[in-house]
Every structure is written in structure tokens, then in C-alpha cells.
Amino acid sequence: MQMHIDSRLDSLPRSVDVVVVGAGIVGLAAAFFLAKEGLGVAILEKRRRPADLTSARSGEGVRAQWETPDAIALMLRSIELYQRFAELTGREENTAELSRCGYLYAATSARGAIGLADRVARQRANGLSDVSYLTGAEARRRFTTLSETTRGVAFRAGDGTVVVDRIVAGYLAATPARLLTQTLAHGVCVRGGAVEGVETDRGKIATRTCVIAAGPYASALLEPFDGAPPISLVRGQIACFGAEGVPADHPATVDVDNGTFWRPDSTGLRITAPARDAETVATPIDDPRPDVDYPARALAGARRLCPFIAGVAKTAVARAVHCGLYAVTPDGLPAIGPLRTVDGLFVNVGFGGLGVMASIAAGERLAAVISGAGAHDPMSAFAPERFHDGRLLSAEPMTVNHLSGGSAHAPPPASEIEERTG
Ligand SMILES: Cc1cc2nc3c(=O)[nH]c(=O)nc-3n(C[C@H](O)[C@H](O)[C@H](O)COP(=O)(O)OP(=O)(O)OC[C@H]3O[C@@H](n4cnc5c(N)ncnc54)[C@H](O)[C@@H]3O)c2cc1C
Numbered sequence: 001m002q003m004h005i006d007s008r009l010d011s012l013p014r015s016v017d018v019v020v021v022g023a024g025i026v027g028l029a030a031a032f033f034l035a036k037e038g039l040g041v042a043i044l045e046k047r048r049r050p051a052d053l054t055s056a057r058s059g060e061g062v063r064a065q066w067e068t069p070d071a072i073a074l075m076l077r078s079i080e081l082y083q084r085f086a087e088l089t090g091r092e093e094n095t096a097e098l099s100r101c102g103y104l105y106a107a108t109s110a111r112g113a114i115g116l117a118d119r120v121a122r123q124r125a126n127g128l129s130d131v132s133y134l135t136g137a138e139a140r141r142r143f144t145t146l147s148e149t150t151r152g153v154a155f156r157a158g159d160g161t162v163v164v165d166r167i168v169a170g171y172l173a174a175t176p177a178r179l180l181t182q183t184l185a186h187g188v189c190v191r192g193g194a195v196e197g198v199e200t201d202r203g204k205i206a207t208r209t210c211v212i213a214a215g216p217y218a219s220a221l222l223e224p225f226d227g228a229p230p231i232s233l234v235r236g237q238i239a240c241f242g243a244e245g246v247p248a249d250h251p252a253t254v255d256v257d258n259g260t261f262w263r264p265d266s267t268g269l270r271i272t273a274p275a276r277d278a279e280t281v282a283t284p285i286d287d288p289r290p291d292v293d294y295p296a297r298a299l300a301g302a303r304r305l306c307p308f309i310a311g312v313a314k315t316a317v318a319r320a321v322h323c324g325l326y327a328v329t330p331d332g333l334p335a336i337g338p339l340r341t342v343d344g345l346f347v348n349v350g351f352g353g354l355g356v357m358a359s360i361a362a363g364e365r366l367a368a369v370i371s372g373a374g375a376h377d378p379m380s381a382f383a384p385e386r387f388h389d390g391r392l393l394s395a396e397p398m399t400v401n402h403l404s405g406g407s408a409h410a411p412p413p414a415s416e417i418e419e420r421t422g
Helices: 025-036 069-083 085-089 110-125 136-142 164-174 215-222 294-305 308-315 355-371 414-421
Strands: 004-006 018-021 041-044 103-107 132-135 152-156 178-180 185-191 194-200 203-206 209-212 232-242 252-255 260-265 268-272 317-328 335-338 345-349
Touching: 018 025, 025 041, 025 164, 025 209, 025 345, 025 355, 069 085, 069 355, 085 164, 103 110, 110 132, 110 152, 132 136, 136 152, 164 355, 185 215, 194 209, 209 215, 209 355, 215 317, 215 345, 232 294, 252 294, 260 294, 268 294, 268 308, 294 308, 294 317, 335 355, 345 355
Parallel strands: 004 178, 018 041, 018 209, 041 178, 103 252, 209 345
Antiparallel strands: 103 152, 132 152, 185 194, 194 203, 232 268, 232 317, 252 260, 260 268, 335 345
16 A cells, blocks of 8 residues: 655644654655554655655665674665565565665775775674675776776675665555655654654644654754764765766775765766765755865766776766765764653664665664564664663774775784785
8 A cells, every 4th residue: 555645735643653753765664664564654754755855865875895793784684675675565666776786895005905805804704795805906807997006895796776766666655654745843742751742833643652764853853852862964965977988787886095986877977076074064954055066076086996987077967966964873873773761762863874775674673673573672783872871882984985094993014915905
């Protein structure tokens, strides 16, 4: 059964089992799995359309190349769910358009290459058995677009890209829930330490369970409650080019020395430019402005590792620069689960640059906890309480793409480098 999309003329439901605040890809995924568990769900969305904020501005990359066992397991599960999205939604026409073009991390610096080799070893030890490290010579033979100066790469063929619009269409077609667009949630009503409703600009909806999935706006809704995950906002951009000469089956590619990400898409390619200093934003806004020089910086950043892009750039046309806000937690991983200070209040927030890839497994996990089919693990890497229980947090390496400047792990002595990078 499909989602019922209300207009403001429809009356507000008086009461539902679960209110989800935010119809981005994270909220929609949670609503899909909650409805699958048989719960009555209303989704509140302040914009006219679902998945029209951060989720519409992503690079659509999905990868299991993470480092901590929990992050690897979550992303492997997401990729598996996206692989069988049509079966999951019961609609043959609704695939996630998962393209397993692979994900390639490459370094031209010795430090970056060694960082990748060590990272692959840690990934394999933590459950990601099918990721490989190739020395520069091996990598250049296999990936002929790489620069002669490439010193080492990490590659996993099972990673790739999805199409957000297709996923959203699948959720809308297969979630028996009410989506209330142009409806702003003002706050969660709590009585006696438990959720009793959600106040909106159209009135109050009674509920015992609320999921905050408000992307960059989550902190405003969670601010009244102790134990809310700390979230900062960082502006992110991606330039989309119409271009000839981009191999359609090229892996999504990251230059770990300068932080550029690029991938082919249906009309050319998309590129995230080398990061300047991360620009944090104090107050969320829907439409942060992109930099005027972003397309030029993006092309320059990408051609360093893949020189053929210099030729592509001659005729490439910048179609759009999408700019949005990454909602980032101190360790770069999302907070998924109950807020221990308020009964019935759940968070699904802080997805940073990984919300497209993680949202489906996160939604499945959260719905299991809310319905009672699964248990919340307070020690998991995603437990919201981790920020407040004195646990030592370390950032998931390469949460941002930049490895050579950002690795927490020291490089080996110079004598090892030549031998290991070929
Ligand atoms: C440039 C860029 C590139 C990226 N590339 C990738 C990538 O390759 N792979 C990947 O996995 N991720 C990527 N991301 C990250 C990904 O886009 C986000 O993590 C993801 O979209 C977050 O989804 P969300 O549903 O939490 O947030 P959003 O999509 O922002 O949705 C939140 C929704 O809540 C609504 N809302 C907020 N407050 C309220 C309220 N009070 N009442 C009602 N509604 C409310 C908003 O209007 C919005 O629709 C990228 C992000 C950017 C900016």
C-alpha cells in the first residue's frame, strides 16, 4: 500500500503509534520499516516534497569501506537491502538502481598509500573480507585512468552508487503511512518523562513514540532534552557536469591526498572538490550558497589523480552545484536509538556524509527496537548515549575523504614505504 500524502487541507491525525519528524531518506526509511512492523505512522515534513533537502544533494555513493566493525556491518547490510530493494518493497519497478561500479581510494603520496594499506588490513580484520590493497604498479595496470604517480589504492568491487529518487519513489509506493507535507514540528511534548505527543503548526498529534529524523534541524528539536547527541553542521557541495568521454563503468574514485571524490553519472560526472577548511554553520538553513568557483576547483581536484579529466574538462558543462549541510557527530557516525532520558523518544540523526548509504539499515534497526522485535544495544557504535557515558570516542577514519592529512594512525618509517607502495 502506498503512502498517503496529505495536503494542509486534510485534517491532522489525532493520534498515531509513531510520529517521524523529517521525510528525508533517513525518516522515510525508518517509516517504511516501522509500517512493515504493523505500526501506524505519520511523517511530518516542513517542505512541500519529501527528500527535498540534504537527501536531494548527495553524491549517492554507497560503500562498505569503513573501519569499525559496527560501521562495516551497517553498510554491508545497507548494500544488501538496496540490492534487493524491489523485493523488499514488493514492487518490481522500484529498484534502488544500485550500480556496483566499485569504490576506489587512491593515493599518489607514500603516506597516503601506506595509510590505505594499513586501513585495508584493519578493514579485513574487522569483517570486510573483499576489499583489496594494490600497489601503484598493480593499480595502474588495472585502472588505466589513474595517474602514473599513483602509489597505492584500496578497492572494493561491491561498493558503488544508488539513485536517491528511485529509492524515495520505492518508499512512497510501499509504505502505508501518512506523510504530512508543509507541516512543521515545533516540539516533542513530554509528560512524566515520557512522550505524549508532537506539537506542529497545524495542531498536536498524540503519540507515545517519536522518531527525530530532521537532518540538519535535529538539534533544535532535541535541545530541550538531556542526553541529545551533539551535532555540528558543515557545508558540503557537489558539482554535476554534463560531459563526454567519462567511462560509464568507472568506479567512484577518491583522491585521498586532496580529498576529491568523483563518480560517473548518467550525463557525465559529479565531483566533490578538494576540501578547504571545513565551514561550520551555526544555524541550519535550507539553501546554503555554493561557491562560485566550485566547478573549476572540482575539475582541477579530480584531474590530479585521473589526468583524462583534463580533456573532459574542455567541453564539460557545469549543470548544477548542490550545496547542503552535513549533520556531523563528534565521531562521525550517526546516533540511532532511544534517548535514555525520555521514554518513547528516538533519534535517527547525525548521518554526516553517509546518510544515503546508511539510512536503510538504520531504519531497519530502529524499527526493530521500537516494535520490540530487536533490542537496543547501549554499547553499539551508534548508541545515542555514547556521547554522554564517558566512552572514548575516536573519529571513524576517512569519514571525510582526506586520508593523508587525517589518519589517526602514524605512518611507518620511510624504509618500509618503497617496498609497500611499488
Ligand atoms: C554535497 C553532499 C554530498 C553527499 N554525498 C553523499 C554520498 O555520496 N553518500 C551518502 O551516503 N551520503 C551523502 N551525503 C549525505 C546525505 O545526503 C545525508 O546524510 C542524508 O541525506 C541525510 O538524510 P536526512 O534524512 O537525515 O536529512 P534530510 O534529507 O535533510 O531530511 C531531513 C528532513 O527533515 C525535515 N525537517 C527538519 N526539521 C523539521 C521540522 N521541525 N518539522 C518538519 N520537518 C522537518 C527537512 O525539511 C528535511 O526534509 C552527502 C551530503 C552532501 C551535502
